[in-house]
Amino acid sequence: MLGFMSESRVSTGIDGLDPLIEGGFPRGSLVLLAGNPGTGKTIFGMQFLYRGAEDYGENGVYVSFAENEDTITHNISRLFGRDLRKKEEGNGKVKILDFTTVTEKGLSTVLEMILEEVTRLKAKRLVIDSFSAMAQAFKEPIEARIIIHNILGKLVRQLGCTTILIVEVPTGSEKIGASIEEFVADGVIVLRRDNYDGRLIREIEIPKLRGTKIEQQRFLFTLNRGFQVFLPFSNKKVENPKKFEPTRGTKTHYPSGIPEFDEILGGEGYPRGCSVLYELGENVPVDALDAVVNPTFANFIMRNRGVIVIPIIEYGPEDIRKMVSSFTGEEKFDEFARVMTFPNPLMDMNKPYIVVWQDPTVEDIDPIENFNRYIQAAVELSSRLGKNIVHLLSGDSLAYVVERFTSSVIGRSVIANRLGKDLMIYVSKPSIPEMTKVFADTLSIHFKIEERNGSMILYGKKPKTIIYNIEPDASRGCRVKLTPIV
Ligand SMILES: Nc1ncnc2c1ncn2[C@@H]1O[C@H](COP(=O)(O)OP(=O)(O)OP(=O)(O)O)[C@@H](O)[C@H]1O
Ligand SMILES: [Mg+2]
Numbered sequence: 001m002l003g004f005m006s007e008s009r010v011s012t013g014i015d016g017l018d019p020l021i022e023g024g025f026p027r028g029s030l031v032l033l034a035g036n037p038g039t040g041k042t043i044f045g046m047q048f049l050y051r052g053a054e055d056y057g058e059n060g061v062y063v064s065f066a067e068n069e070d071t072i073t074h075n076i077s078r079l080f081g082r083d084l085r086k087k088e089e090g091n092g093k094v095k096i097l098d099f100t101t102v103t104e105k106g107l108s109t110v111l112e113m114i115l116e117e118v119t120r121l122k123a124k125r126l127v128i129d130s131f132s133a134m135a136q137a138f139k140e141p142i143e144a145r146i147i148i149h150n151i152l153g154k155l156v157r158q159l160g161c162t163t164i165l166i167v168e169v170p171t172g173s174e175k176i177g178a179s180i181e182e183f184v185a186d187g188v189i190v191l192r193r194d195n196y197d198g199r200l201i202r203e204i205e206i207p208k209l210r211g212t213k214i215e216q217q218r219f220l221f222t223l224n225r226g227f228q229v230f231l232p233f234s235n236k237k238v239e240n241p242k243k244f245e246p247t248r249g250t251k252t253h254y255p256s257g258i259p260e261f262d263e264i265l266g267g268e269g270y271p272r273g274c275s276v277l278y279e280l281g282e283n284v285p286v287d288a289l290d291a292v293v294n295p296t297f298a299n300f301i302m303r304n305r306g307v308i309v310i311p312i313i314e315y316g317p318e319d320i321r322k323m324v325s326s327f328t329g330e331e332k333f334d335e336f337a338r339v340m341t342f343p344n345p346l347m348d349m350n351k352p353y354i355v356v357w358q359d360p361t362v363e364d365i366d367p368i369e370n371f372n373r374y375i376q377a378a379v380e381l382s383s384r385l386g387k388n389i390v391h392l393l394s395g396d397s398l399a400y401v402v403e404r405f406t407s408s409v410i411g412r413s414v415i416a417n418r419l420g421k422d423l424m425i426y427v428s429k430p431s432i433p434e435m436t437k438v439f440a441d442t443l444s445i446h447f448k449i450e451e452r453n454g455s456m457i458l459y460g461k462k463p464k465t466i467i468y469n470i471e472p473d474a475s476r477g478c479r480v481k482l483t484p485i486v
Pocket of ligand 2: 041042043066129
């Protein structure tokens with residue numbers, strides 16, 4: 001089945017990109033795609049052509065000056081996970097013009113061949129990989145460029161063939177070549193690979209696209225199973241969420257409730273008796289943490305295990321209940337979950353899932369008393385159910401409730417849990433740097449959630465992992481998708 005595309009726009013075929021640029025490239029535009037080696041230019045170009053052919057029935061021409069046809073189709077087939085040499089009936093065609101041994105042919109011959117092929121196929125898409133290699137392949141580079149500009153310009157506009165010119169930017173150079181900047185392109189896309197805390201991260205920038213309002217210029221992307229751009233994180237409320245199906249645990253591990261996260265954790269989830277830190281960076285909304293921990297709570301509850309939560313300061317028990325019961329139902333939540341909270345005269349405290357702190361600003365109590373209230377509630381919950389439970393301890397609330405929440409208290413909790421075999425999840429924020437340091441030094445598993453270009457990324461400090469993008473996904477029971485950035 002062919003997809004829908006507006007007359008004036010050409011779908012880029014890049015997952016996530018079209019909605020960011022009003023539906024696609026303007027039809028018949030000339031787009032520069034620039035980047036250092038290995039940034040994904042060839043993958044972008046090939047995906048543009050293959051998706052165009054398969055999803056929209058548009059023929060495409062790929063002009064290669066760097067890699068030969070076999071290498072290209074082999075690599076791209078591997079990336080997309082299927083053999084692109086096998087053609088399906090009714091789809092458009094992608095013709096690869098191999099000019100890797102171009103020197104014998106003159107420039108005019110090459111351009112003629114491209115023009116001929118585009119005309120013969122009535123191609124709607126053209127990729128030249130790369131313009132840099134093309135310009136270098138001929139004896140007189142400056143003259144060659146002028147000709148290329150003119151002829152390509154005509155080709156694109158007269159035949160309505162949307163064209164991507166790939167431009168190689170040497171490593172270490174931030175600038176697109178000076179001659180290229182003079183080039184009147186309708187759009188410019190820059191691909192980058194960067195180092196983030198010792199890990200690979202990829203970024204796409206769209207500094208210019210004719211006739212298109214671009215609200216944000218930079219986004220993260222991955223080359224995992226093709227080129228995919230990540231939209232900024234937003235945790236939209238889900239109307240009719242898919243049913244959450246719990247995962248059965250093992251003798252040694254608790255499932256996280258998110259299949260791919262269990263893999264990241266080594267295959268089976270969190271080791272029993274472990275204490276985990278989630279360190280939230282600047283500008284990280286709590287939603288991003290919720291996306292990762294709520295499926296874990298749900299998984300515990302659906303396996304008839306207990307959950308006890310010391311929420312972050314901005315959340316009350318009702319918020320936790322609303323989120324988690326959307327996975328489990330309210331009845332199960334009320335039976336298996338306990339949430340610590342301050343007494344509030346405006347709220348009905350007489351709920352099965354509420355455990356009340358004493359207010360240190362009102363009552364003259366030893367802060368550690370309050371911590372003991374939580375311990376007591378946790379012990380009651382797990383002995384009533386006869387099973388291990390999961391704890392969420394937010395550092396900001398601990399700092400407030402238990403003023404003397406020191407490294408020795410954390411140390412004792414970690415040691416006690418090694419024997420008790422619960423799952424303890426600690427959360428830290430930028431507002432509590434000292435406590436974050438103590439958590440990070442003491443806890444055996446340490447994940448960070450950071451914001452970049454509006455996307456939320458997750459990665460392990462201990463154990464060290466690559467970076468994953470966190471994305472809400474209503475179509476899945478766990479309602480979150482973690483995609484590796486590779
Ligand atoms: N199957 C795959 N899965 C994930 N990533 C892959 C796969 N195949 C290649 N890559 C990644 O894609 C990158 C290369 O992509 P691509 O060939 O599109 O880059 P490029 O910008 O065209 O590079 P160059 O300038 O050298 O031609 C590599 O860095 C590699 O890490
Ligand atoms: Mg390439």
